[in-house]
Amino acid sequence: MTGSNPALAARGVSKSFDGRKALSGVDFEVGPGEVVALIGPNGAGKTTLLSILAGIAEPDSGEVTGDGVAWVPQQAALYRRLSVRENLLLFAHLQHDAGQTAENPEQMVTRMLELTGLADRAGDRVGTLSGGNQQRVNIAIGLMADPSVLLLDEPSVGLDPAQRERLWGFVLGLVGEGTAVAFSTHDIQEAERYAERIVVVAEGEGIFSGTADELRQAVEAGAAGGGPAAAGDLETSFLAFLRERGH
């Protein structure tokens, strides 16, 4: 946990779909300028938790507190036949009309093109961009209203290592300016490399929150006399941790 006033917090959040429990009393928080990774098996409830944190879905119970939250969906939510500039301008106008920002839409687009380093590709259709560049535009739209918290749903899926590195360079630049980031991922190395804290979700329950080292220690403490799990990398520790907890 962050200790200080969190930028975004969820308490006892539960959500069911057609009688199936997706989240069950999950607590979550991210502090200002903090990077938190949300990991867990498929269907654990990561995307549902991010959707609730972003205000897209309503929880059945529990509460979410925090302002200035931006959400970036897993797949680029962009119009492929429009150019980078046209996409940015559309969402700038919509955010302006929705009262999310007072900034002039044209200025906002110019700022975002500079921020993403895509000024020279402004006229290119989004469908012609690489996956990494599409994701940068995707994130740029999320950043338009200068959010204090950025929620990224599996941001590096489908990106090659170089694209992934450029993407994280861009995101960490935002973190340096005080933006809190929470992201879901299946890539444990990515979580260890970029996140200060890791939250493990399994079968709709939050079962761990701490640093990568703390996750390893938890596994070591659980494994009698240490063993292969304790000695392995974070991914091995994570799998051992899930097994220990019956997931």
Add this chain to the structure above:
Amino acid sequence: MRWLLLKDLQILKRSPLQLTLLILYPIVIALLVGFAMTREQDQTKVALYNAMPAGEPLGFGGEEVDGNEIRDQLCGRVDCIEADSTADARKMVENGEATAAVIVPEDLGDKIRSLASLSPESPEIQIIVNGSDAVENQVTDDRIEAMLGEANLLLAKRLSEGAKQYLDLILKGGEFDLLGQQIEVLGLQKSEQILKKIEPKLPPGTDKEQLQRAVRFAHLATDNLDLAGPLLTAITEPIKADKVEVGDEAPSLDTFAIGVTVAFALMFVTVLLVAGSLALEKEENAFTRLTAGLVGRGQILVAKVGLGTVVGTGVALILLVGLGLFVGIGWGRAPLWLLALIFGAAAFSAGGAALGAAAREVRAATLAAVMVCLPVALLSLVPDDAVGPAIETAINLVSAVFPFRPTLDAITGGLEISGPSLWLPLLHLLLLTATYGALARLALRRF
């Protein structure tokens, strides 16, 4: 909301194929339908072999029918091609040069003349048709039947006129030619007058009574044969049709054809465009982002219906202008038919939105749009009296819940003053727009 509409128009502009189709489709349809509506209908080609001696008159009862007159009558409804022989005519049918052949036999004149004699024979002509095309066969049968009907009517009129001349001769008396000799016929009227003059001069007795009987017969026969003339004329055309139209005046066939063409174009363009465009929001993952605090689902729906209405009305306008080059369009009534186009486009767009929201995938939405639109539109064109009461009710119900028929009624009503009332279909379309809009909004909750 205007940004959403502008975005959709921008996306449309960026799809060259879609844009070309939207512009070319109404132009091509207008050209096709326009040419079809203004083109002279091709006449059926019929090979004619006339074996009758040239210039042979077909006289009976003092009336003369020239063989050429019958030929002209036969060829009035078809395009006759002269054949040199029966075999030549048959060949023309076999190789498709002619749809059918009519063979006039050598003895047709004799047989027609025999109709006015004591031993009438039945005149016959031979018809040869190519049996390989069932539809063409039916058309050819109808044409030849009509053609023979015309020729038979001409002969019947001439026969009755000949018979009337004989009756006049018997009634009023006169001269008639028998084997080159002029023979005088006294006639019943003159016979009666002569007998009446003689009657008072005869003494009472059997002879006088016999004479009185002959006078009564002559009088009776004169009176009754007077009726025979009109009767013979009536026989040639026993039933005459006196057409009286009741109910609302129907629009002209041209207006109806324009209405059907425009309603079909409007339906396909708007339903497919809106259904596909809404489903595309889902496929491009933009819907969730848009509804995450930026715009409401209802606003997206209104923008899509607006897109369909703008584009659909534009396409229908191009189509109407194109059709106006071929047939008369009531430009003075433009505000009315423009209203019909806008209301129709809005109702189709709302229907398309409901389909797109339910399908959630562009391909599924497109397939559903075609599968729903085509049969329902065709059903709406089935005339009420062409089916039984139960099916008629079912068709009317289906037509009432789909915007095609009210759009067609509104367009024809807008185009022509004698068309159906405009305001009722407009109200109907308004209700359908609201209903489909509500259904689409409901489907968007789980989009």
